[in-house]
Amino acid sequence: MTRRLAPMAPALLLALFAHSATLSAADAVASAPVSVTVVAAQLDAEVTAATATLAATRDAILAEKKQLAADYQRLRDEQRDKEAALAAEVAKAKTLQRERGEQERELRQLREIARQLLDMSRDYAANQRLGEGFGPELATTQTMGDCAEGLRTAAALAPADLAALLRVSNARVHERLGGVRGPGMAYGADGAELQGEYLRYGPLLYFWPPGAMPPGLAALRLGSAAPTLFNQLDAEDQAALASLHDGAVALVPMDLSMGQAISLREQKDSLLEHYIKGGPVMIPIVLLALMCLVLILWRVPVLLRLPSTRAIKRVSELVALVRAGRIAEAEKLADSLGKPLSTLARAGIAARDLSRDRLEELLYEQTLVLIPPLGRSLSALAVSASAAPLFGLLGTVTGIIHTFQLITVYGSGDARLLSSGISEALITTEAGLLVAIPALLVHAWCTRRVRHMSALAQETALCLLNGLTLDLAEPATARPAATASAAGEDSGS
Template sequence: MKTLSIIVLLVVAELCGAYAQSAPQTIQQNFDAARIQLSQQREAQLEVEASVGKKLQDIERKLLPARRKNELGMMSASAREELLKKVKAENRVLLDDARYLSDVYDDLSLQLEIMANSAGRELIQKQPIDNQVKGAGVELKADLLDYAFDQIEEVLGGEVAQSKAIGNQGQILAGSTYSVGPLSWFLSSDGIYAGHLKNNYSSGLPTLGHEESANVALLFKGEPVELAIDVSGGKARAIAEIQSDPLDLFQKGGVWLWPIILIALISVFCGCMKFFQLAKIREPDAQWLASILGAVRSGDLESAKQLTQSCKHPAAEMIRASMCYISAGVDVVEEVIYEQLIGVQSKLQKWLPFIAVTAATAPLLGLLGTVSGMIRMFNVITVTGTGDVKPMAGGISEALVTTLFGLVVAIPALIMHTMLSRRSNGVVQNTEKLGLTFVNGLRKL
């Protein structure tokens, strides 16, 4: 009996040990299964929440117009008008921004077309013709911008590539281009032509400048050289060339510039003639008229006439003509002097009216050229729009250059007319004074 009890106890102990060993493994398995089930439930819950949220957003989106209509319906008529004005103003701002971005993009395309390689040119040619506010070609525009950034990254460190350029005689030259940022230098394949490159939007190929050609040739050989750098991409050099060529102003002035130049030349001629006429006049001294009166008092008219011939002044001719009427009385002499004075005044005013007309007409001709240039500019705007100002440059130049030349001619003409008129009036007043002095002297006799 004891043996049986011992056997039973041993069996129970063995079973308890086995259960104790298997219990932790079962708990771990149950925990892992519960965790997996919890994850699955969470994922299912998230899917349900996403689906519900999407349906809620769709419902909100569908309800938004109805809510907006309800709000508009509850507004007063004045409030709706104010809201409509605000929306239209915002729409105009957005349209202006879109047009500005489109103009900037068009300018980028024009500049990039000059420097682009074959792949870039093909990309540019794919651009839609209508680059207005429409959304067409947005992907192509983005691709072109990416290409432009890639080109900038390539040339920032400097690159040498095969290219072509237009020489000073219009020939197309093949060679190599050394580019650093916006700066480019060219060397022909035969090594004869070298210089910096200038963008030429009309021909599609850059134009070769021959300044510092020897240094450019050394640059391609890898030798250290000093070169003039135009960081504006050639614009500063072009402006300097325009400012250094005065004859270019005559070409920009248009047809209205030639009448201004013509009246300027005639005004200069009249001014010179008048200056030489007044330069010959010499003011008589104080004893000259007293000597003439003394000779008349003594009855020696021939000596008095000889004294008038020795003086180069209009008063001398006037007094000499009046001596022939001394025997008729002083009153007759006075009338003759006034008659001669009118002739002297008319002679001294000669050439001056045309100078005055020039001073008044030149600004008007300049204004006429300005109006003509503005009309031409607005005609160009009607065809090309305001995106690119280069086609309008001719009309603007004609408008400004004619005004410039009109003022350049009018201001000196006005100054010259004022000075010559003052001198002429002084001579006339002095002539009248000498004539009255001569008549008063005769009366005393």
């Protein structure tokens, strides 16, 4: 029993304590009614004070809320202004960046133009060669002499020195526009120095060498100390230059290309020089060209003399003459057909009394004998025409190899050093094509001509066979003479 009540002890104690507290409160209320009124008054006072405090707190909160709203709006306005200012700064920065890019691009262009102008100035200074070859022009002033001395190192001059040099050069050009005449030196076509007299009008220069050598134009070459004489002119132009030398008014030739046309004309090689530039591969190409030329000159005239299609009409006339018994006239007409049809026709006339089978075999045999020789050596022509461009390709490969060897040794700065390899590469290809193209065209024409002649011979043989054996029902009994002759031929064979 004690064990069962032990767990319920705390609950029982709590219930007893609550009951005793309730009884005590009821007793207190019953015993003090006046104190409740006091408590109610105190509570009302506290409620009133709490209400006032609440109202004051609400007013304070409302005031703070208004202040916070004003501060928030002010901050939003400041943020908006700062964002607008930031956007303006970003746009300004982008504009400045774009302008900077354009200015950098313009600066690069200006630097490139300045570099080109500087290079042009140096080239102009190097090409002018003031005082070299025409000393009397520049001996008047010490400035010209100093300028001429500085031209030898024109590539190393500063822009300020080049500007001074250009001023002196321009002054000299203005002086030369009126014409300058005096003694000077020029190089001949063979490189020999020629002392003579020159006449300069602006950039145009004329030179009269001593003795009986004809006068001509003088062109100043890059890197040359004196002009080079070009006197390969017509007699009329040389007479005009002689009149100009004597002080008369003359219509003289002018080189408006400033020497480039003369240089281009001098670059033209002869056939032998062109052949030599092609290198050793040109030897088999030339041999193939000679072989093709010999074959063409041998076979083309033979094929041109072959009869045309109109000969078939005369074959019909020949058959009619044979059938009429006019053998002599038929043989004469056969000779006029031209070979190989004349040989075929004569064989048919001679075997007119044979049987159809024998005549057919005879005409077929004659066709096999006469037609193949017409295409003789055409295969050699085709092989030569096909091999020529292959040798040209071989020359191209060797020329490219030579060019790369030159690039390895000298670099690619000066293209003139590479001209030998490039010439070998291009000239051999050109020569191979020049041999192959006409040879292939002639071979195609010859082949077509032989095929046409073969068809014409077969048509002639068929015409003879049908015409000569048309009314022979039984050739072996109708013509005993023919049979006897055929038997004689068989026994002889």
